[in-house]
Amino acid sequence: MKQKKEPIKNWKIWVVLVGLFVLSVPWYLPTGSYEPLIFGVPYWAWIIIGISLIISAALSYILRNCWHMTDEDEMWEEGEEQ
Template identity: 55%
Template structure:
């Protein structure tokens, strides 16, 4: 029996997380000319964007590694079982 393929594009929870991270990465919600307070000489909004970018990268890595199952994976597993 073949396992049904998971398709992340049909998972609503993943889209919600992508949406939240997208909003955090885009600085349109910060006030114009906002640069105070500074942390180690870096504006606070830059640190928020850098942190959100790192979270997005980690989340994409998780989705690609654990949620996205390709046909090649199944073919490799069948070859291992045949040996």
């Protein structure tokens, strides 16, 4: 039986995701800072939006390239048992 890759066991993925989640909360910015406004939105909101897009891209990459799941029908076609 072919070994499946499980990204949940890869510590590098967890380090990247935890790092991105820590950066997504702007606790590291000075208290009460909202200047400059970019298109009427505070810069810390743009940071959150940007990190959220990066998290989405990272998760999409992980699901597409690192997590190889076979369908049950494919398993039966290959002659493998459950």
